[in-house]
Amino acid sequence: MPFPKSIRLVEVGPRDGLQNEPEPIDTPIKLELIDRLGAAGIRYIEAASFVSPKWVPQMADYREVMTGLTRRKGVTYSALTPNLEGLEVALECGVEEVAVFGAASETFSQKNINCSIAESLDRFAPVLERAKSAGVRVRGYVSCVLGCPYEGEIAPAKVAEVSKALYEMGCYEVSLGDTIGTGTPLKAKHMLEAVAKDIPIDKLAAHFHDTYGQALANLYAVLEEGVAVVDSSVAGLGGCPYAKGASGNVASEDVVYMLNGMGIESGIDLDKLAETGNWITQTIGRPNRSKVGVALAAK
Ligand code: HMG
Ligand code: MG
Secondary structure: OOOOOEOEEEEOHHHHHHHHOOOOOOHHHHHHHHHHHHHOOOOEEEEEEOOOOOOOHHHOOHHHHHHHOOOOOOOEEEEEOOOHHHHHHHHHOOOOEEEEEEEOOHHHHHHHHOOOHHHHHHHHHHHHHHHHHOOOEEEEEEEOOOOEOOOEOOOHHHHHHHHHHHHHHOOOEEEEEEOOOOOOHHHHHHHHHHHOOOOOHHHEEEEEEOOOOOHHHHHHHHHOOOOOEEEEEHHHOOOOOOOOOOOOEOEHHHHHHHHHHHOOEOOOOHHHHHHHHHHHHHHHOOOOOOHHHHHHHHO
């Protein structure tokens, strides 16, 4: 497969990034972050998460974020909705697109959303139906596609099974999450091959965390297979509160730099994105985990 000519970058920093902060970040900072990301040319931003505030207090201001953001033309602002309760509030807040999130690991599913994989799929079905009737598209996530913090190795066949179930249920795209960033390139490629037997490659996205520093290499491996949607987080913010030790997503700046070097279009202004990464990390007092962001700031 040739590399894609262009990719769609799904910026998950405001959600996946900030959900893992030890203290909740003030809503105005989140709103400014979202706005700056849009100004840098990002066309798809996961802005909030309509989950239980008892489970993830960092996302408790989902209403304020979703109704307070300044919508830019051509930008999709999405949010996580694990169940109907979350979806109804998200719809009230004018969300245009949502995502359900399942896992390829039973234990992770229990720890993250308090139910088995089968129960989660039963729970997602009415979410998809309701979203469809409201004209809202649904993305599907599968966590632990290259390893689980509790179960270790996860069989590609299991990833394929859960991905297929989400796709057949009506998710327009399935995002494959290396939640704990333990994957390596050939493993990523083999996992993708298993999933792509049932789902067209242009309906798959790569969501790689960088805990072990493998995310860019893994990304290269799946881009080579034709994946053209990449989830990333500005400054490499983030992690998952239910995956101890997991660090942030691959940094958006690092992804854009690599794509620019490969002649793959993303439509993103790298300098503005890097400024945003420096601004948010300084504002919340975090190290910038984008090597490109740090290098550009030092110039
Ligand atoms: P539960 O306790 O089984 O749910 O949690 P429940 O239906 O029994 O409800 C319990 C309480 O939660 C009730 O409130 C509900 O109203 C409330 P109470 O009566 O106790 O006051 N509740 C809600 N509140 C707000 N919004 C909602 C909602 N639903 C119920 N939507 C539940 C089940 C799914 C809600 C819970 O487990 C949860 O919120 N989990 C979220 C976990 C999470 O957000 N994890 C991080 C995101 S996933 C991720 O990061 C991975 C990803 O990045 C991909 C990758 O990297 O692999 C996507
Ligand atoms: Mg994630």
